[in-house]
Amino acid sequence: MAKLKKQIRIALRNCGFINPENIDEYIARDGYMALGKVLETMSPEETIEEIKKSGLRGRGGGGFPTGLKWELTRKVDAEQKYVVCNADEGDPGAFMDRSILEGDPHSVIEAMAINAFCTGASKGLVYIRAEYPLAIERLKIALKQAREYGFLGNNIFGSNFSFDIEIRYGAGAFVCGEETALIHSMEGLRGEPGVKPPFPSEKGYQGMPTNVNNVETYANIPVIILEGADWFNKIGTEKSKGTKVFALAGKVNNVGLVEVPMGITLREVIFDIGGGIKDGKKFKAVQTGGPSGGCLTEAHLDTPIDYDNLINAGSMMGSGGMIVMDEDDCMVSMAKFYLDFTVEESCGKCAPCRIGNKRLYELLDKITEGKGTDEDLFKLRNLATVIKDTSLCGLGQTSPNPVLSTMDNFPEEYEAHVKDSKCFAGQCKALMQYIIEEDACTGCTLCVRVCPVDAISGERKMAHFINQDTCIKCGACMEKCKFGAIYIG
Amino acid sequence: MMKIDSVKDLKNLRDKLKSAENLKKATVMVKVSMSTCGIASGARETMDYFINELDNKAIDASVIKTGCMGYCYAEPTIELSKPGKEPVIFGYVDTKRAQEIIDKYIVADEELVGIIPLNFETVN
Amino acid sequence: MDKIKLTIDDTQVVVEKGTTVLDAAKSVGIDIPTLCYLKLEDTAFENTPGGCRMCVVEVDGRRNLAPSCKTPCDDGMLVKTHTPRVVNARRTVMELILSDHPFECLVCTKSGKCDLQTLAQDLGIREIHYEGEKSTYKGDESPGIVREPEKCIMCRRCETACNDVQTVGTLSALYRGFGSIVAPAFEMDLDHSNCTFCGQCVSVCPTGALIERDNTWKVIEAIMNPKKTVVVQTAPAVRAALGEEFGYDAGTLVTGKMVTALRKIGFDYVFDTDFAADLTIMEEGTELLGRLNKYLKGDKEVKLPMLTSCCPGWVNFFEYHFPDMLDIPSTAKSPQQMFGAIAKSYFAEQLNIKREDMVVVSVMPCLAKKYEAARPEFAVNGDPDVNVSITTRELAQMIKSANLNFDALKDDDFDRPLGESTGAGVIFGTTGGVIEAAVRSAYELHTGKNLEKVDFHELRGFDGIRSATIDFDGLPINIGIAHGLGNARKLLEEIQEGKSQFHAIEIMACPGGCIGGGGQPYHHGDIGILKKRQKAIYQEDAGKPIRKSHENPYIQKLYKEYLGEPCGEKSHELLHTNYFDKKKKIVIE
Numbered sequence A: 001m002a003k004l005k006k007q008i009r010i011a012l013r014n015c016g017f018i019n020p021e022n023i024d025e026y027i028a029r030d031g032y033m034a035l036g037k038v039l040e041t042m043s044p045e046e047t048i049e050e051i052k053k054s055g056l057r058g059r060g061g062g063g064f065p066t067g068l069k070w071e072l073t074r075k076v077d078a079e080q081k082y083v084v085c086n087a088d089e090g091d092p093g094a095f096m097d098r099s100i101l102e103g104d105p106h107s108v109i110e111a112m113a114i115n116a117f118c119t120g121a122s123k124g125l126v127y128i129r130a131e132y133p134l135a136i137e138r139l140k141i142a143l144k145q146a147r148e149y150g151f152l153g154n155n156i157f158g159s160n161f162s163f164d165i166e167i168r169y170g171a172g173a174f175v176c177g178e179e180t181a182l183i184h185s186m187e188g189l190r191g192e193p194g195v196k197p198p199f200p201s202e203k204g205y206q207g208m209p210t211n212v213n214n215v216e217t218y219a220n221i222p223v224i225i226l227e228g229a230d231w232f233n234k235i236g237t238e239k240s241k242g243t244k245v246f247a248l249a250g251k252v253n254n255v256g257l258v259e260v261p262m263g264i265t266l267r268e269v270i271f272d273i274g275g276g277i278k279d280g281k282k283f284k285a286v287q288t289g290g291p292s293g294g295c296l297t298e299a300h301l302d303t304p305i306d307y308d309n310l311i312n313a314g315s316m317m318g319s320g321g322m323i324v325m326d327e328d329d330c331m332v333s334m335a336k337f338y339l340d341f342t343v344e345e346s347c348g349k350c351a352p353c354r355i356g357n358k359r360l361y362e363l364l365d366k367i368t369e370g371k372g373t374d375e376d377l378f379k380l381r382n383l384a385t386v387i388k389d390t391s392l393c394g395l396g397q398t399s400p401n402p403v404l405s406t407m408d409n410f411p412e413e414y415e416a417h418v419k420d421s422k423c424f425a426g427q428c429k430a431l432m433q434y435i436i437e438e439d440a441c442t443g444c445t446l447c448v449r450v451c452p453v454d455a456i457s458g459e460r461k462m463a464h465f466i467n468q469d470t471c472i473k474c475g476a477c478m479e480k481c482k483f484g485a486i487y488i489g
Numbered sequence B: 001m002m003k004i005d006s007v008k009d010l011k012n013l014r015d016k017l018k019s020a021e022n023l024k025k026a027t028v029m030v031k032v033s034m035s036t037c038g039i040a041s042g043a044r045e046t047m048d049y050f051i052n053e054l055d056n057k058a059i060d061a062s063v064i065k066t067g068c069m070g071y072c073y074a075e076p077t078i079e080l081s082k083p084g085k086e087p088v089i090f091g092y093v094d095t096k097r098a099q100e101i102i103d104k105y106i107v108a109d110e111e112l113v114g115i116i117p118l119n120f121e122t123v124n
Numbered sequence C: 001m002d003k004i005k006l007t008i009d010d011t012q013v014v015v016e017k018g019t020t021v022l023d024a025a026k027s028v029g030i031d032i033p034t035l036c037y038l039k040l041e042d043t044a045f046e047n048t049p050g051g052c053r054m055c056v057v058e059v060d061g062r063r064n065l066a067p068s069c070k071t072p073c074d075d076g077m078l079v080k081t082h083t084p085r086v087v088n089a090r091r092t093v094m095e096l097i098l099s100d101h102p103f104e105c106l107v108c109t110k111s112g113k114c115d116l117q118t119l120a121q122d123l124g125i126r127e128i129h130y131e132g133e134k135s136t137y138k139g140d141e142s143p144g145i146v147r148e149p150e151k152c153i154m155c156r157r158c159e160t161a162c163n164d165v166q167t168v169g170t171l172s173a174l175y176r177g178f179g180s181i182v183a184p185a186f187e188m189d190l191d192h193s194n195c196t197f198c199g200q201c202v203s204v205c206p207t208g209a210l211i212e213r214d215n216t217w218k219v220i221e222a223i224m225n226p227k228k229t230v231v232v233q234t235a236p237a238v239r240a241a242l243g244e245e246f247g248y249d250a251g252t253l254v255t256g257k258m259v260t261a262l263r264k265i266g267f268d269y270v271f272d273t274d275f276a277a278d279l280t281i282m283e284e285g286t287e288l289l290g291r292l293n294k295y296l297k298g299d300k301e302v303k304l305p306m307l308t309s310c311c312p313g314w315v316n317f318f319e320y321h322f323p324d325m326l327d328i329p330s331t332a333k334s335p336q337q338m339f340g341a342i343a344k345s346y347f348a349e350q351l352n353i354k355r356e357d358m359v360v361v362s363v364m365p366c367l368a369k370k371y372e373a374a375r376p377e378f379a380v381n382g383d384p385d386v387n388v389s390i391t392t393r394e395l396a397q398m399i400k401s402a403n404l405n406f407d408a409l410k411d412d413d414f415d416r417p418l419g420e421s422t423g424a425g426v427i428f429g430t431t432g433g434v435i436e437a438a439v440r441s442a443y444e445l446h447t448g449k450n451l452e453k454v455d456f457h458e459l460r461g462f463d464g465i466r467s468a469t470i471d472f473d474g475l476p477i478n479i480g481i482a483h484g485l486g487n488a489r490k491l492l493e494e495i496q497e498g499k500s501q502f503h504a505i506e507i508m509a510c511p512g513g514c515i516g517g518g519g520q521p522y523h524h525g526d527i528g529i530l531k532k533r534q535k536a537i538y539q540e541d542a543g544k545p546i547r548k549s550h551e552n553p554y555i556q557k558l559y560k561e562y563l564g565e566p567c568g569e570k571s572h573e574l575l576h577t578n579y580f581d582k583k584k585k586i587v588i589e
């Protein structure tokens, strides 16, 4: 059993333990103690120093050092500053942030107050997608209860620090999770990113210095304050400290939310925690970082997971989606799936992302339809490289990653689609062929009778043939054949 | 509700709440994972079922909603603690399974297969 | 100011802190291509979305390419503007843009003046490697403006013009991803929106996505119809810009050649809107003096300041945005409409023809005039006072297709009576001109004294909002001037808040006034062109023998023979109008 305890729960420490709608349960587990400690015994500089020393990096995807971000916001002189919690979580298949807000909203509130104290902000905003009604409801309850105890409001803990939090609702666009787009959206403008610099820490919401952090980043803060930076930075790798929450999904036995120390290997996550691949199939690849990430292979299974290793491997940490694929998954289709998502979610502001991703998708579609050419493979790579190189925001700068990483890691699959019109995984319908094994066919004519488009011909008691041009790949013949004479080739 | 004006106040409150919680541990406690995915899998019915059934059977117990436990593949999930025993986690707890857990694990005090092993450590 | 040293393509550059790489490169003769970027000096127009990515450069130490238009210089920066990586990126992005663009250059209004076409040629694009679905949208043909959204490249210039400069807020980016487009809300037709038809979006659109509605064929049809007497009027700003279409330097006056060209094209009478401008001054000036006198006599009800009403873009603006202030502007029609009304009454009677047999064509720097000409209140029994309004650009095109070598044309003079004008009429074409013309006449009419110095330099210039006090022989008259609707909005809000101390305010919708109108030859971002046109206008004024509207002998004759007195009964019938609350009219389909 002990072997299974690969997980360490810091951000999720209270999720699944306390009643999120009862602040007392949070308090009983040292809730708001970190805020009290900071306000009574620490200066903003000391607190920032502690966060910096902890090595905490942003969990929203970019991995920017959190303490440094706070310091940058603190250093800008301004009448009004804001702290923002990014709870947009638009990565398909990710629900880490939702789970934290649903299971432990107070840890985020407490951390935002600490952040505000450090950066000099008096107002906090939680930007949350409207599709998260339960998280919103629990957050609202938590805010109310926190106000009642005086953890929000004027003169918190009897100090002269005052702070409160408002909720802002997002319409659920993926790109609105990008911090400048998020700020535009909160200002009532079109949710599209702006060019950085200026960074939000200089000029953010309403033109004021604004510190944007992710939900999970916040959830780590109270623990770091209470347990100390030195406790925290012992967990993890040299450049990535602490833990990361992943939403483990796809072809693993135990899909779910896991929180693992940085430096754990993919193998440990997928096989030890995830319980291995479903139905005893063979592991093929794992996509981390959602639509911005890349796919990693067998060769990467023993790479310790941290920000830098994942980037070096052609993927990224992203917000924490982790989708496992097995031998039945076609890598070209996988890349196409993500591109389909980006084409929909691009804000449309910059030309390479708006049009380029569409063309990428179309090229991939052509390849999965069996109509790709060698030249298309060349175009695909050039286009992907240019989109990465020229796009305005993180969405376009990373959207070709699924294409590039599958092209790098599974070149033979692309080749097979293009040169041999073959999809190894059998996922690309257009490339599938139902073939009758001559020797095994008894000529019983059962298949002829079930074929809805009369694609099968042959003399009775003689081997039959399938006309590939007519066949619609419904598979009815294969199901009916009693002799196992029909196979997919 | 009183305003907390100092860490001292907060510590007092925390200690008071902790001992109240310890008292609860003397009874059966069922925590139902009521996150979006849990509710979508039927956690609300499971929770209501526990409340009613334990009440019907006049078992001194508290049924509490909590957040995601992480075992999405096995929703609805519950954590069950009995006095003097380590808490255990059950997955796939529909009303039928709930009845079984109440009858066998809580009332009859029998061992029950299908306990999900705890696979993480937590701070605190 | 802090200085910064950097290297661009092996050239050392020293610039002030905050300078963009684009500007730094320009300062040493390196022209990085741009497409979306456009800044108009001395106006509020600043479009820097960083969206087209045409201006990318390589910056040493940076992971991806940097958009030079949005990247501030850093000390010690190493910039390369022409590496294979950069060139490939630019070409690929251009190919992408073209892959979602109709290949209609041969029949596109914008061809030859299209920034997209030019840049594609400059980059040497000969093949488009990326093909696929093209986006389609609902197009729109309003009386003034045609939208062909398939040609939109999402540069957002029109949005900036409409929102930041004009504060009208008709255009904004809609939808996401591949289907994004800049359009009125819900893709409603401009005609149903709050658009003022100022045409400033058209002025800055790099492509043919926003263009004027082409009326040239209607003109040709009228000319070819032997039953029709076709009369043309040309607005003051046209003569100061038309030459640009034929390769002349900006600011070259081509009045004489233009008149000849119009005759050769086949107009029966070539008249001047300047004549109507003089008429406008008579009416508007008299109205102003009337309001002033009432005010001086202690009438508390009188509406002051009086706002000018000669710009239809501006009229549309206050009808939509300030419907509670409809009684403040002068009721005088614009010169275009005054001309139409007089041509189809006074002049038609002189010719002894029915008004239906006369076709009045106007050549305007303006798109709002197309809309104005189509307003139902400016027609008699369905016959509009002005039948067709074309722009300076359309006239240039007509001249070209009439096989005329513009350069070889002789100078000629306008016909009489509606072609005679004063310097005061000419300066209607620039910001500050209308009010200066009004002052020249109002001064004399009010004081009964002769005005020695007719040049009011204090009213001229290019600042968005200007003010001056003119001494009317002891009576100080406070004058305000705004050009660009955003500036107009500021003044209107001051009036609403009761903060305005002005007696009269001139407002023109377009930056620079009509010289910067939406129908003028494209300035491609060079605001210096507008300033040169402005200079030309004042030059024509200075050269006129008569420079005060009320001294125009043909105007005097018109009043004597036909109208009676300014603001009299006949004038009211022909030369004044009223305004409508259009806020409620915005239709969402």
Ligand SMILES: Cc1cc2nc3c(=O)[nH]c(=O)nc-3n(C[C@H](O)[C@H](O)[C@H](O)COP(=O)(O)O)c2cc1C
Pocket: A057, A058, A059, A060, A061, A062, A063, A064, A066, A086, A087, A088, A089, A090, A091, A174, A175, A176, A177, A178, A179, A180, A212, A213, A214, A215, A217, A218, A319, A393, A394, A395
């Ligand atoms: C396309 C795109 C989507 C993003 N979505 C999210 C998101 O849903 N949640 C989030 O926290 N950060 C998201 N980010 C990252 C944010 O821009 C920002 O870096 C982050 O909120 C900063 O918080 P952190 O430093 O705590 O990670 C996104 C970035 C991009 C480019």
Ligand code: SF4
Pocket: A175, A192, A193, A345, A346, A347, A348, A349, A350, A351, A353, A354, A391, A392, A393, A394, A395, A396, A397
């Ligand atoms: S990269 Fe895509 S999402 Fe980002 S600004 Fe450009 S178009 Fe918008």
Ligand code: SF4
Pocket: C101, C102, C103, C104, C105, C106, C108, C109, C110, C111, C112, C114, C115, C116, C117, C151, C207, C208, C209
């Ligand atoms: S907009 Fe420009 S590129 Fe497009 S068809 Fe017209 S001239 Fe050609």
Ligand code: SF4
Pocket: C145, C158, C161, C162, C166, C168, C169, C170, C171, C194, C195, C196, C197, C198, C199, C200, C201, C202
């Ligand atoms: S014509 Fe003027 S008001 Fe109308 S959309 Fe263009 S810029 Fe806006």
Ligand code: SF4
Pocket: C151, C152, C153, C154, C155, C156, C157, C158, C159, C182, C201, C204, C205, C206, C207, C209, C210
């Ligand atoms: S309509 Fe013209 S100006 Fe407006 S975004 Fe499109 S291309 Fe640019």
Ligand code: SF4
Pocket: C197, C198, C310, C311, C312, C313, C314, C365, C366, C367, C368, C369, C508, C509, C510, C513, C514, C515, C516, C517, C518
């Ligand atoms: S300023 Fe001149 S060109 Fe512009 S809308 Fe007004 S009348 Fe037309």
Ligand code: FES
Pocket: C033, C034, C035, C036, C037, C049, C050, C051, C052, C053, C054, C055, C056, C067, C068, C069, C070
């Ligand atoms: S000109 Fe720089 S991004 Fe368009």
